[in-house]
Amino acid sequence: MKDLTKISNTIILLALSIFLLSCGGGDGKSAADRIKEQAQMEPADPYENWESNNGIGPIKELALPAEIDQNMVTSGQEVYENKCTACHKAEKKFIGPSPKGIFERRTAAWVMNMILNPEEMVQKDPMAKKLLIEYNGSPMANQNLTEDEARAVVEYFRTL
Numbered sequence: 001m002k003d004l005t006k007i008s009n010t011i012i013l014l015a016l017s018i019f020l021l022s023c024g025g026g027d028g029k030s031a032a033d034r035i036k037e038q039a040q041m042e043p044a045d046p047y048e049n050w051e052s053n054n055g056i057g058p059i060k061e062l063a064l065p066a067e068i069d070q071n072m073v074t075s076g077q078e079v080y081e082n083k084c085t086a087c088h089k090a091e092k093k094f095i096g097p098s099p100k101g102i103f104e105r106r107t108a109a110w111v112m113n114m115i116l117n118p119e120e121m122v123q124k125d126p127m128a129k130k131l132l133i134e135y136n137g138s139p140m141a142n143q144n145l146t147e148d149e150a151r152a153v154v155e156y157f158r159t160l
């Protein structure tokens, strides 16, 4: 009788440890996948205050005039096609995010700082940090645009 209890205890213990093992990392997911999943599960978090986040860099504030400047759009589009389309597509997510509708989730100053100062942004800005995780650690490249070029790209983004 004593032996039987012992055996059934052993079985319960065994079953429990198999159960625990299967929860704790035996599912073949990499650490990066886990971080990514976590980021996707928390959409509210650092994006929530985007309207008051101008990012970190040379642009402290940028209020866009109501009217879109077509000359700027043309030159911005040219810069974008030469220096950005290796990683960004207007209509869909590629190596980096699509800039379509970007001003519904980021301020113009934040976008400028992301273009002009991406290294510091992905290290210190909470939204850019999260973006880097979402994009599996592949960082936004500094294409050495002048402020005027970056401003023109912003104008072009307004038309997407």
Ligand code: HEC
Residues within 6 Å of the ligand: 079, 080, 083, 084, 085, 086, 087, 088, 095, 096, 097, 098, 099, 102, 106, 111, 114, 115, 122, 128, 131, 132, 135, 138, 139, 140, 141, 143, 145, 153
């Ligand atoms: C080598 C690839 C690469 C190039 C070239 C590149 N980017 Fe990016 N960009 C990324 C990646 C990857 C991300 C997202 C991850 C991150 O921010 O680190 C990103 C993020 C961004 C963001 C933030 C988007 C968002 O939804 O918040 C903006 C804005 C941006 N890029 C603009 C540009 C512009 C403008 C150019 C051209 C001057 C450019 N990028 C060139 C890879 C690139």
